[in-house]
Each structure stands twice: as structure tokens, then as C-alpha cells.
Amino acid sequence: MKDPHILSAFDRDLEAVQAHVLRMGGLVEQALLDAAEALEKRDEGLAQKVRAGDEAIDALEQQIQSECARLLALRAPTAGDLRVVLSVMRIAAALERAGDYAKNLAKRALVLSNMAPLEGTSASIQRMARTVVLRLKEALDAYIAQDVAVAQDIRARDREVDQMYNSLFRELLTHMMEDPRNISAAMHLHFIAKNIERVGDHATAIAEQVIYLATGEVPGDERPKADLVPGVSTLEG
Amino acid sequence: MKDPHILSAFDRDLEAVQAHVLRMGGLVEQALLDAAEALEKRDEGLAQKVRAGDEAIDALEQQIQSECARLLALRAPTAGDLRVVLSVMRIAAALERAGDYAKNLAKRALVLSNMAPLEGTSASIQRMARTVVLRLKEALDAYIAQDVAVAQDIRARDREVDQMYNSLFRELLTHMMEDPRNISAAMHLHFIAKNIERVGDHATAIAEQVIYLATGEVPGDERPKADLVPGVSTLEG
Numbered sequence: 001m002k003d004p005h006i007l008s009a010f011d012r013d014l015e016a017v018q019a020h021v022l023r024m025g026g027l028v029e030q031a032l033l034d035a036a037e038a039l040e041k042r043d044e045g046l047a048q049k050v051r052a053g054d055e056a057i058d059a060l061e062q063q064i065q066s067e068c069a070r071l072l073a074l075r076a077p078t079a080g081d082l083r084v085v086l087s088v089m090r091i092a093a094a095l096e097r098a099g100d101y102a103k104n105l106a107k108r109a110l111v112l113s114n115m116a117p118l119e120g121t122s123a124s125i126q127r128m129a130r131t132v133v134l135r136l137k138e139a140l141d142a143y144i145a146q147d148v149a150v151a152q153d154i155r156a157r158d159r160e161v162d163q164m165y166n167s168l169f170r171e172l173l174t175h176m177m178e179d180p181r182n183i184s185a186a187m188h189l190h191f192i193a194k195n196i197e198r199v200g201d202h203a204t205a206i207a208e209q210v211i212y213l214a215t216g217e218v219p220g221d222e223r224p225k226a227d228l229v230p231g232v233s234t235l236e237g
Numbered sequence: 238m239k240d241p242h243i244l245s246a247f248d249r250d251l252e253a254v255q256a257h258v259l260r261m262g263g264l265v266e267q268a269l270l271d272a273a274e275a276l277e278k279r280d281e282g283l284a285q286k287v288r289a290g291d292e293a294i295d296a297l298e299q300q301i302q303s304e305c306a307r308l309l310a311l312r313a314p315t316a317g318d319l320r321v322v323l324s325v326m327r328i329a330a331a332l333e334r335a336g337d338y339a340k341n342l343a344k345r346a347l348v349l350s351n352m353a354p355l356e357g358t359s360a361s362i363q364r365m366a367r368t369v370v371l372r373l374k375e376a377l378d379a380y381i382a383q384d385v386a387v388a389q390d391i392r393a394r395d396r397e398v399d400q401m402y403n404s405l406f407r408e409l410l411t412h413m414m415e416d417p418r419n420i421s422a423a424m425h426l427h428f429i430a431k432n433i434e435r436v437g438d439h440a441t442a443i444a445e446q447v448i449y450l451a452t453g454e455v456p457g458d459e460r461p462k463a464d465l466v467p468g469v470s471t472l473e474g
Binding site: 062065069072073076077078079082083086089093173176177180183184187190191194217218 | 299
């Protein structure tokens with residue numbers, strides 16, 4: 001952080017909005033961890049709390065977008081300053097979607113609490129959730145530190161979560177093949193896993209904004225994807 | 238369109254970038270239709286064409302985002318003009334994601350062409366794809382015409398696609414219950430259906446930008462969702 005005595009009006013406004021982004025990041029991270037815990041422990045109260053909490057995340061995103069629009073209108077930033085504002089808008093949008101996935105996970109946790117559990121799967125999902133939350137944290141830290149090397153590293157480690165997803169996908173297939181009564185629960189768990197993988201993609205997208213800030217270019221869409229399950233390969237998206 | 242003789246520099250730049258958005262919309266719509274047809278007809282050549290075509294869509298999005306950033310830096314628009322630029326950026330991002338879903342559909346169509354078909358399902362998916370493409374077209378038209386009433390109507394009709402998805406979901410469950418050998422194909426078709434439903438959500442998001450332009454506020458997240466399948470309810474996201 002710069003010396004507050006030499007901050008411009010733009011810098012002051014920007015610091016305020018960046019503080020909101022970090023607060024939003026914290027809320028989203030907690031929502032994801034809570035939702036995964038609600039699933040694992042069949043804790044309906046916690047799941048309801050996550051569902052209800054998404055409104056605050058959405059409101060914070062709206063506020064950040066308005067603040068950014070106001071910054072653009074009032075300060076008319078150019079070059080690097082403009083890129084910072086645009087990147088904040090994109091990061092807030094990515095966090096909002098990650099928050100939606102947490103809410104969706106909580107909703108499915110409620111549905112699944114009335115179904116027979118599929119052994120081992122919710123623990124795997126909790127591990128996956130912890131991994132993407134860590135990536136989200138790292139991406140936001142890299143953003144604040146404007147650390148391109150860390151951002152590149154986060155981008156390169158996109159595969160980790162994909163591989164966890166693939167391994168869970170195989171577990172779910174086995175449960176479904178073994179007993180058709182598992183199909184409904186497995187479909188929900190599959191969506192949860194896919195959505196957590198998508199949160200990982202949003203963490204990568206945030207890391208890419210760090211690269212955008214440094215270079216003015218967003219890196220291309222083609223990251224290496226781990227497609228490990230033959231015939232039922234996962235295919236991102 | 239206004240009389241070109243009285244256009245400001247901002248208006249001229251904006252018209253150019255809006256023309257790119259419409260071209261992008263056209264490419265995305267065609268990609269979705271082609272991908273669904275490739276699935277229905279097991280046409281591997283067409284599926285490969287859609288996969289290859291996504292690069293052009295991504296490049297066009299990058300170009301639109303750069304043009305918008307340039308517009309913000311050079312023209313420093315405020316109030317309504319600023320909102321137009323921000324909405325163009327969001328619409329381009331929504332179209333880019335819709336294009337990704339078309340590419341993903343094409344990839345899964347290639348995988349599915351080597352599996353036993355599940356009767357009726359790919360025709361249902363083609364109907365779903367046609368419906369969302371129509372909604373996408375309508376949303377872009379509403380945007381160009383800045384027609385808030387049409388945009389509200391598109392938002393209200395979000396349920397149609399959800400209901401098509403729910404009905405297909407039930408078909409897929411039946412196929413899986415009947416024969417576990419159908420599970421892999423059904424999982425792919427399920428993802429395709431969910432992704433098409435998401436394209437519908439992006440069409441709604443574009444319609445919401447029309448409302449944002451008129452009011453300065455993006456309508457809230459809570460649209461009514463059709464949750465028709467008891468116990469295996471679909472849950473957006």
C-alpha cells in the first residue's frame with residue numbers, strides 16, 4: 001500500500017473498491033467451505049445459512065460494479081488505471097458466479113440430506129472445495145500483490161482440480177452402475193463436483209486478470225485440460 | 238440508427254463495436270445450431286467445424302473488449318454513454334461463454350457418435366438449442382432496439398427452457414435406470430442439456446443489460462425457476 005499522503009483521488013477511490021472486492025472474496029470462500037461442510041455433515045442449518053448469505057454477496061457485487069462505473073465516469077482513468085478498474089469489474093463478476101455455485105451446492109446438500117449417502121463422495125467433494133478455495137485466495141492475493149509469476153503458476157495448476165473432478169466422476173459412475181437407486185444422488189454430486197471445478201476456472205480467470213493488468217492482454221482460452229476418463233472424458237464447460 | 242451526419246465521434250466508435258457484437262452473436266447462434274445438428278445427425282465434420290470456429294468467436298470478443306477499453310480511455314463517456322459501453326462489454330462476455338458451450342456441445346457430440354444413441358434425446362436437445370438460439374436473437378434485437386418491454390418479456394420466459402431441460406432430465410433418468418450401459422451417454426447428454434439451459438441464462442443476462450441501460454440497475458438474481466422433478470429437482474447453476 002502506498003503512503004496515504006501521496007494518494008490521488010483515483011487511488012483513494014480504488015482502494016475503497018478493492019477493499020470491497022477482498023471482503024467479497026472472503027464471503028465467497030466461506031460460503032464454499034460452509035456449503036461443502038453442510039454436505040459432508042448433513043447440516044441443514046448450515047446449508048440454509050449459505051443459501052441466505054448469497055444475497056449479501058450479490059449486493060456487494062452490485063455495489064462494486066456501481067463504484068467502478070462511478071470511478072470511470074468521475075475520474076476518466078486511462079492506460080493502467082483504466083485496466084485496474086476493468087479488472088476489478090471482472091473479478092467481482094467472477095466472485096459473484098463462484099458465490100452462486102456455493103448457493104447451488106448448499107441447495108443440493110439439502111436435497112441430498114434426504115437420500116442414502118454414497119460412501120466417500122462427500123469427503124472427496126470437501127477436499128475439492130478446500131482446494132479451489134485455496135486457489136481463489138491465492139488468485140486474490142496475487143491480484144493485490146500484482147504478482148504475475150504467482151498468477152502464471154495458478155494458471156498452470158488448473159489441472160489439479162480437473163484431476164480431482166475426474167477421479168470423483170469415476171467413483172460416481174461406479175456407484176451408479178452398482179445400483180440404479182444411487183443414480184439421483186450421483187447426478188446431484190456430479191453437478192456439485194462440476195460446479196466446484198468451475199469455481200476453480202473462475203480462480204484461474206482472476207489470475208488471468210493479474211496478467212491482463214501487467215500486459216494489457218488476457219491470456220487465451222486454451223489451457224491444458226486433463227481428460228483422463230476414456231470414453232466418458234470430462235470435457236470442460 | 239441515427240443520421241450519420243450528426244453522429245459524434247463516440248457514436249461512430251460505438252456503432253462499430255456494436256456491429257462486432259452483432260456479428261459475434263450471429264457466429265454464436267450458428268455454432269449452437271450446428272453443434273446440435275452435429276449431435277442429431279452424428280456429423281463429425283460439422284462438430285469439428287464448430288470446435289475450430291470457437292477461436293474466431295474468442296478473438297472477436299477480445300477485439301470488442303479492447304475496442305471498449307479504447308472507447309473508455311479516449312472518449313471518457315459518462316452517464317448513459319458509459320452504461321452503453323459497460324453493457325457491450327458484458328454482452329460480449331456472455332456471448333463468449335455461450336460460444337464455449339457450443340464448442341463443448343460439439344466435443345461431446347464427437348464422443349457420443351461412438352456410443353449407442355438414446356432414442357429421442359438428441360431431437361429433444363436440438364429443440365432446446367433452437368429455443369435458446371431464438372431467445373439469444375431476441376435478446377440482441379431488444380438490445381439494439383433498446384426495447385425494455387421485450388427484454389422484460391424474455392426475462393419472464395426464462396422458465397420455458399428450464400421446463401424443456403426438466404423433461405429431458407426425466408427421459409435421461411429413465412434410460413439410465415433401464416440399462417446401466419446407457420449411463421455414460423446419458424451423463425454427456427445431461428451436461429449438454431444443462432449447458433444449453435445456461436445459454437438461455439446468458440440470453441436472459443443480455444436482456445437484463447437492456448434493463449440496465451434504461452434504469453442503471455441490473456435486475457436481481459432471483460428469477461422464478463421451474464423445479465419440476467421431485468427429489469431430483471434441477472437447481473440452477
